[in-house]
Every structure is written in C-alpha cells, then in structure tokens.
Amino acid sequence: MWRNRIARGLLIGVGLVNLAPGxxxxxxxxxxxxxxxxxxxxxxxxxxxxxxxxxxxxxxxxVAGAVTPTLRTPAVLVGGASMGSYVALAAAVGGTNEQLTRVAWVDVAALAALGVAAGLGRTRRPVSPVA
Structure with a gap:
C-alpha cells in the first residue's frame, strides 16, 4: 500500500516537472x-x-499513469524516453547555456524519481512453491 502511494506521488511530481514547460x-x-x-x-x-x-x-x-494503473507502464516508458533522450543529446552536444544545462540536470533527477516510482509500483507476484 505505502509503496503504491509513494510511486504515485513520484509519478505526479515527475509529471508536474514535464507539465511546467507547457x-x-x-x-x-x-x-x-x-x-x-x-x-x-x-x-x-x-x-x-x-x-x-x-x-x-x-x-x-x-499524471494519468499515477492514477490509472493500466496507463502506468506506457507513461513511464514515454517519460523515460523523453527525458533520457534530452539528457543524452545535451551530453552529446555539450556547451549549452546555463538554463539548458539546468533542464538536463532536472531531467536526470526526474529520471531517478521515475525509476524509483517504477520499482515501487511493480506488483509482486507470489512465488509458487516448487513441487
């Protein structure tokens, strides 16, 4: 229960980070x-x-993935691809201004939060006994 709440909170936070530039x-x-x-x-x-x-x-x-479990995996994948590609491109291009470098670091932190949310949000499957 607490794992899901933390995962949802992290997804909402990362969602808000991505909504802000809107x-x-x-x-x-x-x-x-x-x-x-x-x-x-x-x-x-x-x-x-x-x-x-x-x-x-x-x-x-x-944000939708945070409240609708069936959307969670696609949302995490798309969010990870979006932020990960920006971080990779920023590293490859280099020499960006202060604001664009800050965006890359915010995305690194958001990617970490996304990874934690994905890990916490996973449902555990019961281990079946070996016969």
Missing part, C-alpha cells in the same frame, strides 16, 4: 525565459512551442 506554448517571451535562448524567428518559435505542447502531453500522461 507554459512556453503561450508566448515567445515565456520560451526565452524558460530556455535562455532568443526566439529570433517564427521557425524557432514554432519548434519551441511545439516542444512545449509535447512536454505537457508527456506530463499529463505521467
């Missing part, structure tokens, strides 16, 4: 504040606003 969809000013990158043209604005929508969708999926 405010970037509202304006280029918010995007610039979030990422410390000047949004110089409509092309970059479109890409970053679309990223905000996708991150919000991942966050909503994680």
């Amino acid at each position: 405010v970037g969809v509202l304006s280029s000013d918010r995007l610039e504040a979030l990422y410390g990158v000047p949004v110089a043209d409509a092309d970059l604005e479109l890409l970053l606003r679309h990223r905000a929508v996708l991150l919000a969708a991942v966050g909503a999926g994680l």
